Amino acid sequence: MSILSYLTLFLTPLFFLVQAQDCLAAACPSKETIQQKVVKTFKPGISVVKIQPSAVPGLCEVQLMFRGQNSILYTDPKGKFLITGQVFKASDGTNITKEAIADLNRFTDSDLKRLEDLTVFTIGSKGEIVYFVTDPQCPYCHKAEKIVTQMAEAEQIQLKVLLFPLSFHKGAKEQCISIICDNKGLEDLHSGYKSENQCEEGKNKIEDTLRFLQKKGITGVPTHIFSDGKYHSGVLKKQAMKKRLGLSEDETAQKE
Numbered sequence: 001m002s003i004l005s006y007l008t009l010f011l012t013p014l015f016f017l018v019q020a021q022d023c024l025a026a027a028c029p030s031k032e033t034i035q036q037k038v039v040k041t042f043k044p045g046i047s048v049v050k051i052q053p054s055a056v057p058g059l060c061e062v063q064l065m066f067r068g069q070n071s072i073l074y075t076d077p078k079g080k081f082l083i084t085g086q087v088f089k090a091s092d093g094t095n096i097t098k099e100a101i102a103d104l105n106r107f108t109d110s111d112l113k114r115l116e117d118l119t120v121f122t123i124g125s126k127g128e129i130v131y132f133v134t135d136p137q138c139p140y141c142h143k144a145e146k147i148v149t150q151m152a153e154a155e156q157i158q159l160k161v162l163l164f165p166l167s168f169h170k171g172a173k174e175q176c177i178s179i180i181c182d183n184k185g186l187e188d189l190h191s192g193y194k195s196e197n198q199c200e201e202g203k204n205k206i207e208d209t210l211r212f213l214q215k216k217g218i219t220g221v222p223t224h225i226f227s228d229g230k231y232h233s234g235v236l237k238k239q240a241m242k243k244r245l246g247l248s249e250d251e252t253a254q255k256e
Contacts, residue, residue: 027053027060027077028051028052028053028060028075028077029051029060029075029077029078029079030051031048031050031051033079034048034051034062034075034079034082035047035048037079037082038062038064038073038082041082045066045067046064046065046066047064047065047066048062048063048064049063049064049065049070050062050063051063051075054074054087054096055087055089055096056074056087056096058076058077059074059075059076059083059087060074060075060076060077061074061100062074062075062082063104067215068215069105069214069215069216069217070101070104070105070217071101071104071217072097072100072101072104074087085097086098098233101217102217102230102231102232102233103230104217105216105217105218105231106229106230106231107216107225107229107230107231108229109229111216111229112131112225112227112229114212115131115160115162115225116160118162118205118208118209118212119131119160119161119162120161120162120163120176120179120180120205121160121161121185121186122158122159122160122161123149123152123153123158123159123161123186124151124152124153124155124157124158124159125155125158126155126158127151127152127155127156127157127158127245128157128158128226128227128245129157129158129160129227130148130157130158130159130160130224130225130226130227130245131160131161131162131224131225131226132144132145132148132159132160132161132162132222132223132224132225133162133163133164133213133218133221133222133223133224133225134161134162134163134164134189134221134222135163135164135165135166135169135172135176135221136163136165136169136172136175136176136179136189136192137165137166137169137171137172137175138166138169138221138222140221140222140234140235141221141222142190143235144222144224144235144236145186145190145222147235147236147237147238147241148224148241149186150238151238151241156242156245156247157241157245161186161189162209162213163176163179163180163189163205163206163209164209164210164213164218164221164223165206165210166220166221171194173206174194174198175189175192175193175194176202176206177197177198177199177202177203177206178193178194178195178196178197178198178202179193179202180199180201180202180205180206181195181197181198181199181201181202182195182197216231218231218233220233220234221233222234222235224236224241226244226245232244
């Protein structure tokens, strides 16, 4: 075989590989095309940051930025449709959209320092720091609080609590403010503590917490924020927490 024939045989698969990659890259509409359609369909001020093939064949993932917050929608390869909503993996129930948004809104080192300033009280002094966002009237929060509190008391985590009263929970905001103003703790939060003390310090801290976390894409409770900047909204069972923190059964048994 001549050198030319050898090179032709060797380079032909690479040529087709490059072509295939170009086709894959071209499978989604341009950023400019979707930017125009997003503004026309929704409102000005929304910026299209990036478009890429999604985990679902035939759909493109569109990363958006609005008022400093990242979000995601989907479109078809020709950009005829804009699809909002969440995509779940049928095999295990994983919320692909939620995970992607959480990764986009991942907390930076400076964000984590900001969380430190917004912390209302801390439980435990050993283990990885976990920031826990809660509402005094949220029943799911109470379930999650029990798990993380037990882990903090067993020195598996350092639990730092932030208060995030939901707007539809009547009186929750006033409860949170009075807990800060009266220097109360988690037990008082559980018992529904509330006083007339609505000091400026408490009001400012709650407003700052709401603003900051909403900007990072957090709109619900309970939410766990980990030291690597990733977060999870919803109740995390104890085993899931241990797995997330990399705690082996032996380590857990020793600490418990």
